[in-house]
Each structure stands twice: as C-alpha cells, then as structure tokens.
Amino acid sequence: MTDYEPGTNHRIWRIVSAIPEGKVATYGSVAQRAGMARAARRVGMALRGLPKNTRIPWHRVVNARGRISLPEGSESHYTQRYRLETEGIPFRTNGTIDLRLYSW
DNA sequence: TGCCTGACATCGG
DNA sequence: GCCGATGCCAGGC
Numbered sequence: 001m002t003d004y005e006p007g008t009n010h011r012i013w014r015i016v017s018a019i020p021e022g023k024v025a026t027y028g029s030v031a032q033r034a035g036m037a038r039a040a041r042r043v044g045m046a047l048r049g050l051p052k053n054t055r056i057p058w059h060r061v062v063n064a065r066g067r068i069s070l071p072e073g074s075e076s077h078y079t080q081r082y083r084l085e086t087e088g089i090p091f092r093t094n095g096t097i098d099l100r101l102y103s104w
Numbered sequence: 105t106g107c108c109t110g111a112c113a114t115c116g117g
Numbered sequence: 118g119c120c121g122a123t124g125c126c127a128g129g130c
Binding site: 064 | 110111112113114
C-alpha cells in the first residue's frame with residue numbers, strides 16, 4: 001500500500017483490486033470510483049495493459065449489459081468466464097450476468 | 105500536430 | 118430486452 005501519487009492506470013487498478021470475490025463491477029462503475037465518470041473506455045485500456053500473471057482481478061469487470069466485452073472465442077474471454085463461474089457467479093443462457101444480484 | 109481506434113455508456117427504435 | 122448509432126477520453130501512428 002503505497003501512498004505515492006498514482007497515475008491514471010494505477011488508480012484504476014487499485015479500484016479493480018478492491019472488488020470482492022463473488023462480485024462484479026461495470027467499467028463505468030470502476031471509472032466513477034476512480035474519479036473519472038466518463039472514462040469507462042480508459043478502464044478497458046488500463047486492463048488491456050495488464051500482464052497475464054497479474055494478481056489484479058480484472059475478470060470481475062464487465063460492461064453495463066452484464067456481458068464480457070472481450071471478443072467471444074478469444075482465450076481471455078474464456079478465462080474471464082471460467083474464473084467468474086469458479087467464484088460462484090453464474091452466466092445465464094444468453095451469456096450475461098445478473099448485475100442486479102452480483103454487482104459490487 | 106492531427107486523425108483513427110477502442111476490454112464502454114447511454115439513448116432511441 | 119436486444120440492436121444500432123452517437124458521444125467521450127486517451128493512446129498510438
């Protein structure tokens with residue numbers, strides 16, 4: 001827990017790291033908590049720059065429709081879905097998560 | 105320096 | 118409730 005002034009990405013990563021297991025947050029939600037209400041897309045870029053072995057739970061971040069934004073068929077997409085199901089977050093038949101119950 | 109793109113959100117049909 | 122179009126902000130070329 002450093003208290004130096006974090007960059008944009010660092011602030012985003014800090015918020016994402018705070019998402020509890022078994023819960024998910026939307027890009028817009030994370031952006032807002034980071035102090036950048038209209039920068040949902042920035043969140044995506046920040047996550048995109050993360051290494052595969054990061055300890056940051058990036059998989060707990062989904063779009064406003066409760067759906068994974070990554071292209072279906074990509075390895076990252078599958079990894080995200082698998083991790084969420086492992087944490088107890090179920091996907092509906094249409095491939096979406098019930099944010100009403102699992103949103104942070 | 106300036107245009108194009110993107111792990112999104114929101115509005116209207 | 119899903120789909121398409123438009124708006125925002127930063128990075129990359």
